[in-house]
Amino acid sequence: MGNESGGGTAGDGSVSVERRGAIALITLDRPRKRNALSTHLERELQRAISSEEVTGSRAVVITGEGGCFSAGADITELREMTPRAIADYYRSSGGVYEVVAALPQPVVAAITGYCLGGGLELALAADVRIADDEAVFGFPEIGIGILPSSGGVTRITRCVGTGRAADLVLRGRRFGAVEAERWGVVSEVAERGQALSRALDVAAEFAERDxxxxxxxxxxxxxxxxxxxxxxxxxxxxxxxxxxxxxx
Incomplete structure (x- = not known):
């Protein structure tokens, strides 16, 4: 059984969640914006995480619709925020990345296409990341005068070390799936179109554990x-x- 959260227009996107046996599959569904993480989509993700499909599952898989995990945060929306609004944002929808990280069951990110900025921060909040061989990663924030602030700097540093993290974040450069696997950003690279299938296989392994x-x-x-x-x-x-x- 699956359900889809509502409350916004079609252009705002949605987040669907369905059970596949003991596994909960969460899908970001805003393909026209490459699944950019607006505050609306973050709220939808929070609702999905609190759903019975997720709370009653043994493992969780997160992916994106339309051949793209997420191309990042909705920059136009964030640019209009005052410092007070930004502080409120991190206490509300902006805290969803830590909600993902705090889930008691293992979380697997199935990554295809772009996984940039906030999308990469969401993936890093998962326990295991499996990427399509054509996936593209990066933190482009420095190019517009900001920084990854939803756990991005912290988690990429713990993942790859300070030197490599500085190279990636300060230069804002993109990198591919092969580099991501070599540096430990992802645990496995799957053939084109197979990332979700492999993520579900790994989640099934988790579902069999205590x-x-x-x-x-x-x-x-x-x-x-x-x-x-x-x-x-x-x-x-x-x-x-x-x-x-x-x-x-």
Whole structure:
């Protein structure tokens, strides 16, 4: 069963969510704007994430309609915001990227076409990224005098290291799927047209695993990036002790 959120005009786009067994498939559907992430589309994504299809799933796949993951944020909309409006934005629809990252179940991004700016920030909020071999990545924000601010700078730095992140963000240059895999931005490159199929296969693997073990391991992976060595080891052991008291 699937449903589609409403509330905007056809040009605003929508986000559909459907269940495929234990997997929830979320699709950005604004192809005429290359799935640009307007505040409307971000709100639709928040609604999709809070739907029963997602909350009752064992794994989540996010993709884009029309052969494009997302070409970025809706810059014309953001340009009109005052500093106060921007602060309010990050407390509302702009916080959806962290909602994705905080999902208890594994999230897989199936990337085709453009994955730029806010689109790449959304993909980086997923746990696993699988790209079509013709996918194009990049953070173009520096070219218009801003920076990736929905987790982009933070997550790309943790993903590829400070030196590589500086090269990508400060130059705003685009890179392809082969480079993305070599640098660890994506975990796998699929043949043309196969990214979604492979993402669903990976999500199916997750759906067969113990849900609590996956959730705890996600949190330890995330927190270990900020914790000291001793703190990270303690997190591992506490999580293990908690899981060892449960029935698989």
């Amino acid at each position: 849900a609590l073990a996956l959730e705890h391991t996600k949190r330890v992976l995330e927190m270990s990036q900020e914790a000291s060595l001793a703190g990270s080891l303690l997190l591992e052991r506490l999580a293990y002790a908690t899981l060892n008291r449960t029935e698989a």
